Amino acid sequence: AGTSAAAPAPGQGPVTASATAPATEGIPAIAGLSAERVRLADKVAAAKWGTDQPIDDPARERQVLADVAERSAGMGIDPAEATAVFRDQIEANKLVQRGLFARWEAHPEERPTERPDLAKEVRPALDRITTGLLERLKETEDARHAPSCAARLVHGSARAALTQRLDALHGAGLARAVPSVCVREY
Numbered sequence: 001a002g003t004s005a006a007a008p009a010p011g012q013g014p015v016t017a018s019a020t021a022p023a024t025e026g027i028p029a030i031a032g033l034s035a036e037r038v039r040l041a042d043k044v045a046a047a048k049w050g051t052d053q054p055i056d057d058p059a060r061e062r063q064v065l066a067d068v069a070e071r072s073a074g075m076g077i078d079p080a081e082a083t084a085v086f087r088d089q090i091e092a093n094k095l096v097q098r099g100l101f102a103r104w105e106a107h108p109e110e111r112p113t114e115r116p117d118l119a120k121e122v123r124p125a126l127d128r129i130t131t132g133l134l135e136r137l138k139e140t141e142d143a144r145h146a147p148s149c150a151a152r153l154v155h156g157s158a159r160a161a162l163t164q165r166l167d168a169l170h171g172a173g174l175a176r177a178v179p180s181v182c183v184r185e186y
């Protein structure tokens with residue numbers, strides 16, 4: 001008793017184990033972190049909903065991009081490539097926030113019941129994702145410039161959308177977040 005559930009032989013584990021595990025490295029990890037960032041738009045929107053804080057905050061965007069430029073340069077990542085990625089991440093986040101505001105206008109019963117603290121809770125969570133994304137951008141220097149990047153990005157994004165159970169709005173956000181990840185060499 002208790003020993004009947006033998007571990008599967010290597011390579012014979014359930015197919016779903018690898019298909020649902022979050023990617024921890026490479027281009028797919030960038031897609032995974034991008035999906036997490038897009039999901040954080042729910043908290044950003046909930047923090048702003050019913051306040052006079054606008055969805056677009058150009059000062060905060062400049063701060064995010066300046067931080068990315070400085071840290072990427074320090075890490076040996078092309079700052080132009082890194083800031084292009086984060087410009088898209090920001091546009092994606094606003095796309096989702098706008099979609100959620102529209103949803104909440106139309107469906108009062110779906111409105112958030114709590115207001116997270118943008119400065120103390122939500123932006124620090126976004127900043128942690130920034131750190132992770134910069135590490136992954138560094139590690140994928142070659143992969144992002146390779147012809148195979150686009151396929152890896154599409155595959156990784158589809159997997160992230162499934163594993164993180166993104167709905168249509170967040171899926172559209174993820175698609176908006178990642179186009180600059182692959183660098184075209186022409």
Ligand SMILES: C=C(O[C@@H]1C=C(C(=O)O)C=C[C@H]1O)C(=O)O
Pocket residue numbers: 044055056057058060061064089090091093094123126
């Ligand atoms: C996420 C926010 O909303 C917008 C999106 C930002 C982002 O994605 O980093 C930054 C500023 C805002 O224009 C926020 O205000 O923090």
